[in-house]
Amino acid sequence: MPAQTHLFLCLKDNYGVLVHDPASGATAAIDAPEAAAVEAALKATGWKLTDILVTHHHADHTDGIRPLKQQHRCRVVAPQAEAARIPMVDETVRENDMVRVGGLQARVIETPGHTLGQINYFFPADKLLFAGDTLFSIGCGRVIEGNAEAMWQSLLKLRALPDDTRVYCGHEYTKANIRFARTVEPNNAALAAREKAADAQLAAGKPTIPSSLGEEKAANPFLRADIPEVAKTLGLTGAPAWQVFAEIRERKNKF
């Protein structure tokens, strides 16, 4: 049976998401930005929380863990490299580890850059990617703990996944990301189409995620640093892709 998902806003612009296995009844929260919002989502769906899958240690992804664990006795899975900074961890995982949520299985993809130990959860059977603060729709996370070269390599690992992968990210930043992306690729038709779609979604009060990885590959400048046209626009023809990526990230930081 395919996985079911339930997406909801938390805090100011964080996304929480529940992943549910209808066969076993197991339900995982991807990160726990805010316990009350997760509880409301559980109430709305009638699902019972069995697991919390943590992407990284930042407070806006982990503050809800303690109260949720106390309430539901759920298992907390977290990246090994950040386990000491995340409360109440039961199980630590690394690159290529498989995490079970009932009958569902997720593969762990390590993506250092935003934080050094950041991980993503990819459910291959359902082609669901939970990208935390690594990949946003038409954007990517700030490079806080790692360096630009590592972050670029991390994004390449995500880019290698199938085009029809549905991408869930940690924040609703799409509109601002599109405004910036248009400065990098003003003539990108896929980006213009994404802007139109996102405007319609936001006007209807809907989230702009999940997006498809195919859309991201076509329109997200942070996944396109190795395209000669992008390097040329930035005056970096011939530079290694990670340097082009670093320049895009730097411009976005100041945008």
Ligand SMILES: [Zn+2]
């Ligand atoms: Zn973060």
